[in-house]
Amino acid sequence: MRWLAFPKMALGLTLATLAALVLVGINEAGYRQSTQALTEVGEAQRVRLVLNMLLQNIIDAETGQRGYLLTGEARYREPYDVAVKQVDGQLAALQVLYAGKPVETARLTQLSKHVSRKLAEMDMSVRLRRDGNDDAWKFVITTDVGREEMEAIRQQAGELISISNEALMLGQVQIAKSLRFARIGIGLVALAGLLAFYLYLRQAHVLRSAGERQQEALQRERNALEDEVRERTATLAELATHLQQVRESERGFLARELHDELGSLLTAAKLDVARLKSRLIDSPDAIQRLQHLNELLNSGIALKRRIIEDLRPSSLANLGLIASLEILGREFAERSGTEIEMVLEPVALNEADQLTIYRMVQESLTNISKYAQATEASIVMKNYGNHVIVEVADNGKGFDARSTRPSSHGLAGMRHRVEAAKGKLTISSAPGQGTRLSAMLPASPPRSSKAA
Ligand SMILES: Nc1ncnc2c1ncn2[C@@H]1O[C@H](COP(=O)(O)OP(=O)(O)O)[C@@H](O)[C@H]1O
Ligand SMILES: [Mg+2]
Incomplete structure (x- = not known):
């Protein structure tokens, strides 16, 4: 032409x-x-x-x-x-x-x-x-x-x-x-x-007109590509959500199994130890060994509880979001020796969104103890009526938020979770400036009348 x-x-x-x-x-x-x-x-x-x-x-x-x-x-x-x-x-x-x-x-x-x-x-x-x-x-x-x-x-x-x-x-x-x-x-x-x-x-x-036709063809091609990218992104997001849900339910299943099966085994073993102890009053050596066995069983039960708690925070269902975050923060401070300040307001969020917040705070605290070398950290949860803002900050070494490794999935997973809940995650950090993660979630009144 x-x-x-x-x-x-x-x-x-x-x-x-x-x-x-x-x-x-x-x-x-x-x-x-x-x-x-x-x-x-x-x-x-x-x-x-x-x-x-x-x-x-x-x-x-x-x-x-x-x-x-x-x-x-x-x-x-x-x-x-x-x-x-x-x-x-x-x-x-x-x-x-x-x-x-x-x-x-x-x-x-x-x-x-x-x-x-x-x-x-x-x-x-x-x-x-x-x-x-x-x-x-x-x-x-x-x-x-x-x-x-x-x-x-x-x-x-x-x-x-x-x-x-x-x-x-x-x-x-x-x-x-x-x-x-x-x-x-x-x-x-x-x-x-x-x-x-x-x-x-x-x-x-x-x-x-030839130029215009070419331009139109290009535009159509671009639109088609954009549509495809959008479609693929949506599919991937769905897949990621699905995987996260599967992971949570697997964790729930494991936690239940551990609780029901391992729990009853350990409890039965403890009862047996108690019964044996009453029969072996004459043998101080055997009693001492039984005492040691009892302590081992107690450690086993404690370990089981910790694993179950980590797999699925029962505290969320039992104690609510504020108490669960307080437990996370306290454990973090004990484990890392970092001072932590918490300001937590009651908020109206459904179970799934509460879990989202819980996981976000959990991953942020893990990152702080792994990378930040911070002396102070804070968790703030504020209720603005129609939305909730949760912020986790530290005064550590910070990082360049634009150049994270592709193999790091913690922050990406966090963002995905927050966005799947129709919220927005903002990461503010720079080398030497500390790190602040802020999640904004729309209020989602819990199905049960009990607020967090
Ligand atoms: N609070 C923090 N302080 C300093 N660096 C951090 C902090 N949080 C995250 N990072 C940096 O961001 C990277 C990505 O974190 P993340 O996505 O959680 O992946 P991972 O923990 O698997 O490395 C980390 O490797 C680390 O370099
Ligand atoms: Mg991480």
Whole structure:
């Protein structure tokens, strides 16, 4: 899809560049042609103007000459003199204008010849009149030389003017052609430009929608992955809860077995020892041994009680949460030599949540005695009505709560238990700063009316 898009994009760009180049070309060619034509038109106009002026001057000279011949008054000669003076300049100007044009130059030579003759004829008659040679100038007038020359001048000038007119028309046609060419060219190029722009827009649209589709696909994939992760996490959490429950019930089963079976065995053994003791009054050695056996049995019973208590805190059911925590704390202080402070308020929690709190405090105290090297510790349980907060803190060496080993399961299990009870566990610790574990649990009134 993408690899197809680029050639199309390039096509649009090439088309646009070509259109721009053609536009510049057309404009430039039109400009040159028009300028050329304009120059030619200008020259033709100038030629026409000079020719007309020349004709006018000769006519003026002739009119002046006639007036002077008829009246002999100097004021009639004046326009004649002025006109004659200008003729040479005009012929020279025409020479320059016709440079490089052989046909026109040949005609101009003809014209110049006739003009010279005409001027010579007029000059002669004027001079004769001035000298009072009346017959002579009248004779000159009656010959047809002047009229014929004038006729030739008119004809030559007329032809030169019509050549100029032709050039003028050609120039105009050329300009019109250039304009038409530019008009059509610019129109076509504008269309091509529009087409290129359209191609570009369409391609951009195609690219954008392809991008969007890809984005959507990615988003879908991400959502699916997130769903899967969520599902797996939920399954794992369920499994962990289940395992914890199984563990608790196994512990309960073991505790019951130990209590019922081992308990009755040990009690029966103690009764037998008592009975034997009453029968062996005469043998102090045997009594001493029985005494020792009795002590061993007592230690066995005490050990059994401790194990049962550890397996399943009977104190929880018998004495309630506060008393059980107090026992834990006291045993911890005796065992580790750490001072402990306890502030425990009665709270409303069901049996499962009480066990959660109990296990959390138990694991925290174990961690303190294992790692913290603390001199002081505290257990605080507060009742906030709709929730309960339990905190276990120590002033020990602390740890970096973000980098615990993956093989440590104590804190993770604690968090899981608290979260399974819809609560939240916060661990605050830093090296050298002690450790504070805080569990917040929603209040869950116990099924029996007895509060902890
Ligand atoms: N109160 C504490 N003081 C100092 N370090 C602690 C404390 N509690 C936990 N730790 C540190 O956190 C780690 C994880 O504890 P935990 O999850 O209970 O696992 P485990 O007890 O199996 O090592 C411990 O190895 C210890 O380094
Ligand atoms: Mg631990």
